[in-house]
Amino acid sequence: MELKLPPTVDSGETLTGAEIVIRCLQAEGVEHVFGYPGGAVLFIYDAIFRQKVVKHVLVRHEQGALHAADGYARATGKCGVALVTSGPGVTNAVTGIATAYMDSIPMVVLTGQVPTRAIGEDAFQECDTVGITRPCVKHNFLVRDVNELATTIKKAFHIATTGRPGPVVVDIPKDVSSQSARFHYPEKVSMRSYAPVTRGHGGQIKKALNLLIEARRPMIYVGGGAILGEASGEVTELVRLLGFPVTNTLMGLGSYPANDRQFVGMPGMHGTYEANNAMQTCDVLLAVGARFDDRVIGNPAHFSAGNPTRKIVHIDVDPSSISKRVRVDVPIVGHVKDVLQDLIAQLKATSQRPDPAAIAAWWAQIAEWRAKDCLKYNRKSDLIKPQYVVEKLYEVTRGDAYITSDVGQHQMWAAQFYRFDKPRRWINSGGLGTMGVGLPYAMGVKMAFPDAEVACVTGEASIQMCIQELSTCKQYHLPVKIVNLNNRYMGMVRQWQEFFHGNRYSESYMDALPDFVKLAESYGHVGMRIDKPADVEGALKEAFAMKDRLVFLDFVTDQTENVFPMVPGGKGMSEMILSEEL
């Protein structure tokens, strides 16, 4: 029997729990579910088999399912959905859930559970899913009654996608998925204990505007909240109206076009000299959907004490992000898009503008910092420089690809050298810093945008953490391009060991690497090994010309290249180590 298609949110039919799950997903407009079957979810998989609306993507490890759903959500702005079985299915998924949680990615994670009567008896493949995931979800539910299943799933989507987004787990015991109930999917849910704020306070916005107009050394600092809140249009309009410098964090890249002159680069541990100095010495800082985290401002005491007169305006949908690490002068709680719209409207309504002479002098100071050319690297080397590969990737893809990355040096080079002009094109794990996300992220993006170019910039250490997903790419014909910056080291670990641990490269050397070309080929993909700088561009062009093939480009790069600038851990953001090239 094939399940009927939506809209049938209240058909009066009696359905099994498993059928209800699928019908809820259909009602939510879910197109892809990333998952892996197992005992506790067999009824749900049976319901998936008997319909054609929701497409299931079978991964090779539950971690891959979570990352793929997460990547899908990051690229589309929709809610990602994953489905895993109980016990080890859940524990394997936890890394993916925590990754999404740290970056506030909307996801609904459906997990199988042992039958209700067996819960607590240490049953086969039982784990306390609600307990294990509690610290890394926005919320979670254990559904004990099939009559509450549909409403619970509705609540899960509502919570995951509103306010500050995040992953929500719905744990479904096997008997709940086999029992029957009348299907009713509520159009709306209201919860007295959950009512996220949307509009910002008008008075606070007025205060913020006054500070911005009076500023002489202003800086606009935009984080991932602007991407999640679809506010890049508003960010761009405000920045241009004011004529102020702007920086996008690792999570905010693309919210303001990186090719524009007013963009001063990324801030933080591997931020540009000009962005970090401007953040540190500005007199008014407008923070938009950002959280002053340790990888951005470094030591908060240095940040505050080094510039005690700086006024900070902070717009965020989550009140707990405000004044968490840094005391803020004008807090504005609300959706960044709405607040920026109000701010822009107030700015347009007044004839007051910042003092042009002061702003020009500030830009002259920034130009001086910029002239340092802090991202400079040796272009004459006989070895392939990783930065060069990313630059060429940018050129070959005309700056228009979706770039996923793993975690480490390659991630920073991708962030520094691929100039993102659009939001949701840069897909990486910023908060949790999860190695292994890159390939499943690319799968999720490619599922969402089959015609787009998708490249995973990775390293030989990270890629091996979810390498099994090459098989998923084969099954679903996902022709992503893997740009492996292979320096035979866990590069970022090696860099820290060089700088802070007396060159003792403890366990950071990747010995016994596979032949990635043969590995790719064994999965039915194309493998290429590139070891000369002169071959980089040609190889990339050749790879991207193969529209329907996954190509694994194994670039043999300079082993000792480091990421600069660098703010050492615990230091202030103006205390940068710069490249010897400068």
Added chain:
Amino acid sequence: MRHILSILVENEAGALSRVAGLFSARGYNIETLTVAPTEDTTMSRMTIVTTGSDEIVEQITKQLNKLVDVVKVVDLSEGKHIERELMLVKVRAAGKDREEIKRTADIFRGRIIDVTDKSYTIELTGTTEKLDAFLEALDRSAILETVRTGVSGIGRGEWVLKV
């Protein structure tokens, strides 16, 4: 500084562990925690005594409000309030000590609720300081067992904590 937080939570399984887990995960202190259903059986009320700077307590309040099961959070110590704690103490009471212990309990308005020929069990209600003072007043070696509920608090006057 010491703060008394009153929290209304949905009467859901796991609500307590969400709150307790938040405190441990973020390194906040819990000095005492009490919880029981309210007159509205769909909700429970917790009283948590915590210590921290104003900034930390502000963060605790914000983080608690973020929990989906939390309906409302109030810092009782920001206004006039009443706090009470219940303590049961079992003390060795034999021979000439019996009279002295009874007198001390009377002074603190305690009640003896169980008696054997060698012991008293005393019930005492009051602020944390009063209960501490009573224990101080007893001979340390006579105390066999103490059990305290932790603080419950309520605002003074007509103000009520409601949804």
